[in-house]
Amino acid sequence: MPRQTQRLSARGVAALTKTGRHADGNGLYLVIDKNGAKRWVFLFRFGGRLREMGLGGLSAVSLSRARELAGEARAEVAAGRNPIESRKAMRRVPTFGECADQLIESLRSEWRNAKHKAQWEMTLTEYAKPLRSKPVDEISTEDVLRVLKPIWATKPETASRLRGRIERVLDAAKALGYRSGENPALWRGHLKNLLPRRQKLSRGHHAAMPYAEVPAFCSDLRQLNSISAQALLFCVLTATRSGEVLGARWSEIDLAKKLWTVPAARMKASREHRVPLAGPCVDILERLRNARRTDDAGDYVFEGQRRGRPLSVMALTMVLRRMKHGHFTVHGFRSSFRDWAGECTSFPREVAEAALAHVVGDETERAYRRGDALEKRRKLMAAWAEFIASSASTNVVRLGRR
Structure with missing residues (x-):
């Protein structure tokens, strides 16, 4: 009894989800990988060994085209040639x-x-x-x-x-x-x-500066006049991620309302995040706005050397290194903020987590908590800015424990 060929159909190929090889006949198989990717292969024997020749992914190679390619490969085998080597000779394999x-x-x-x-x-x-x-x-x-x-x-x-x-x-x-x-x-x-x-x-924690050392560090940071230093100070004051700060645009800033709205597309959790701006943050933004060249100014708040482009992704890290604090990470200042909020204030945990744009609670709890506690977070960020403005850790005022 002859072997059945052309067992697959275009509709069946699209519906298949089971991991493994699915035979079409005459050595042609649809392979579904563990990640769900679908690709065509041609199996043949050459030199006494079973060989596998890739024919391309399903997204680029249809069933009919895969059959054509498999037919061409079978002809090569029948002529005593290895179709894989023949294909290499016909086209350059990229590096x-x-x-x-x-x-x-x-x-x-x-x-x-x-x-x-x-x-x-x-x-x-x-x-x-x-x-x-x-x-x-x-x-x-x-x-x-x-x-x-x-x-x-x-x-x-x-x-x-x-x-x-x-x-x-x-x-x-x-x-x-x-x-x-x-x-x-x-x-x-x-x-x-x-x-x-x-x-x-195992994943380690980002090296964080102890929160008691942050005021003195920020005092030194204010002495620097670079755009990178101002961006780092803004990052510390807002307890946001470096990517969110580097990608900040003037169109996201409302100075009148002292509010920065980071769109969902730029957030790790894919949710819009409103950041209340304390006084020092507003001061930084106003200085930058006044220094802008209005004739060809770009939309990035912290613009790099190339006009219309943001600062380099390494800009904030390099500030830390130049200040001899390279053993800490920029992301670690979020941990510094969280430790300070938990140890030195009476703000609820949910408010501190919301300031970090963390998702709190299970799905049901989040469904009932629709707001983002903006006004409560505004008070929290003002307290953080006031703490940072202190010249040394001896000036810390304990606001009570949770």
Whole structure:
């Protein structure tokens, strides 16, 4: 009885969700990966070994086109040629670096700020440098280990992210038909058996300056006249994330109402966040507004050297380093604020968490709490600004414990 061919249909292919291979016949398979991605492969025997040839992802290659490509590959096998090698000879396989750059560009719309793009570019350019010039179909497990091992123990968080990004690049290359077989950067069932256990990669806390030291630090910070220093001071005063500050636009600022409204698209939780502006914040903004060149001024509040562009994602970190406080992180000032609010004030926990734009409570509780406690947070941020204005920790006034 002859083997059944063309078992799949266009409608059936779209409806399939089960992970694994789904045969169409004559060596053509639709593969559904664990992440739900669908791609075509052609399986054939050559030189006594079973080979797998990627034909592209379902989003780019239809069922009918996959059958055409599989037919061309079968003809190559019948003629005694390896279709994978024939395809390489006909088209140039891109390097890992080219695939990485292409993936970063395609993911640009997913990221809320330039910081994510910069982090991806840095890891896939600097740490993955040994891979960049190599054809993407030649990247092996040994190649991946060669870039991970030097930082696996010393920079575990960076190494973990680098591994995931390499895996993503190689998955994309496979979907485009440039690679076949297992991903050499896969963690579960692969690198997990070759590198130290995951416990050594646990996420650490951002190094935070003790809140009692923040007033003196901010006093020194005010002596600097750079736009980066003002941005960092604004970041500390508002207890916001650096990306939110660097991306702040004048169109989001209402000086009359002393309010900064960060749109949902720029927030980690994808929810609009209203930030009450204490007096020192307003002072910073008014100085910047008065210094703007009205003829060609851009919309970014903290504009970089290039007109119409924000400060670099490293600008605030570099201020810390120049002030000899590089062992702390910019994000850590949010922890400083939270510790101060819990230790030195009687403001409810929910108000402090709302100031940090944290989601509090379960879904039901949040459904009943529709407001964002703006006026309560305004008093909290005014108290934080007053605390920061004190010259030293000895001037701290305890406002009571919760």
